[in-house]
Amino acid sequence: MNYRGPQRVRIDEKPEPKILHPQDAIVRVTRSCICGSDLHLYNGNVPDTRVGMTFGHEFIGEVIEIGEEVQKLKVGDMIIVPFNIACGKCHFCKQGLFGNCHESNSQATAVGGIFGYSHTAGGYDGGQAEYVRVPYADVGPTVIPPGMDPDDAVLLTDVVPTGYQAAEMGGIQKGDTVVIFGAGPIGIMAARCSWLFGAGRVIVIDKVEYRLEFVRNYANCEAYNYEEMDDPVVFVKKTTDWMGADVVIDAVGAEATGNVMQTITGRKLLLQAGSATAAHWAVNSVKKGGIVSIVGIYGPTDNLFPLGNVVNKGITIRANQASVKRLLPRLIDHVQNGILNPKALITHRIPLEDVADAYHIFSEKLDNCIKPVLIPPSAR
């Protein structure tokens, strides 16, 4: 996959990656997904997204070469590769903040390295390719447990941990009402995981009808179309006995629709770091003293955001990139025990060669697409 500019990608031949560091591994990719956050890159909204880069931070594959310091992996291992690149040695990794590693992203201090996610996230080519270089191979990657379906495994690289952490950061207490803005893969998984923390009621709000239908069935939750409401915040207030939700999760990020001013300034004119509609709604629909959990991705500059209401309502905001490595053992258990069924989210399996069509289908929500997986020639 080769990025050529906003809404333009294609397949090209590039040199195969090499070991550049003794803790590197080279992985032959067997599955890679397109993530909702890839659309921020695809649309040209993330600064320092360079032409020629290969995207893709959700992938699994086979180890075909290892650096001399790699001890835990061996050639032939099939591995889950977390989307974040983490050294395991810096203060932040030691604290479990594997998404905030300080030794994997030279270009920005606000975020650790992420595969295929612009130079603002380290300048690493990603996994929407046949082969990929995986730094710190002993730290992040985990061998796929025997018997695990590769379609489940590939969603453990990002979708499941991010959805789970969205619910975890909500500090959900038994009986809490949880509102989730966004019925994309992350919102769907956050809804499913909210129950694991004891939520009493889970409500998902979006505008894409087929996704609302999906999440209603998949996560056994309520799902509503905001285009059928006068105001989603008033809807949440009304349905919570005029109190607001205990926990609200922003699972949309910069591509949000629903507010004309946010859309024009955030998505069309790039005057702010994406449209902050979902974050805005989250702050205004959570109850006083409630918790807003943000996993939707925004650019690194500024956003229009109701900060005054955060103060006046005494809201706690919790946000981060998912710490995949920290969560993987628990989530692998959940998948193996049948508590979570990630692969049900996959609606499209597309040859890697058709990556341009795959991006367009996912971006425009064509053909009832929820989650597309790219499959390289060697894995078919």
Add this chain to the structure above:
Amino acid sequence: MENKTPKDYSHIKGWGIDADPKNDPTYPMKHRTDAEQEGYSWDRPTLQDVNIEVLHSIERPNVTAVFGTSTPPSGLSGMIRRYAFKHSENSYLHWLPLLMADRVNVVEGVIDDFAKGTVPNIFAEKGWKADWEHNRSGLIQKVGIMALVATAAVVLLTRKKD
């Protein structure tokens, strides 16, 4: 300028009297070790050889132990990126030039394609084949609007002055 927190607080009456380590809203996202109070002091991993140009944020002292090697800065966009990295992540003079460099880079990409004898297939790169399969009426509408706009532009530009 050094500004280290003193270790002895005995001179501050009541210091820490109500501290409650369990009241940590970052848990379980962060297992607090307090090691960060020691600054940039960990045993760094082996350093990757820097044999390409790696721009690094001025909010850190060095290049990270590993780094990506995709698409090093080059051409006019590279010059703009180098300028951007003279400013911190806290500054618009960092981010806005980077966005500008990205747009310049798109033009450079097209020129590079032509220089290599490749004519970029914009329609294929935009995934319009998928539109033809799944959103045919939308595609026809889109092409129709583009044709209309192009025709209007040509008429306006070629109209003779009275």
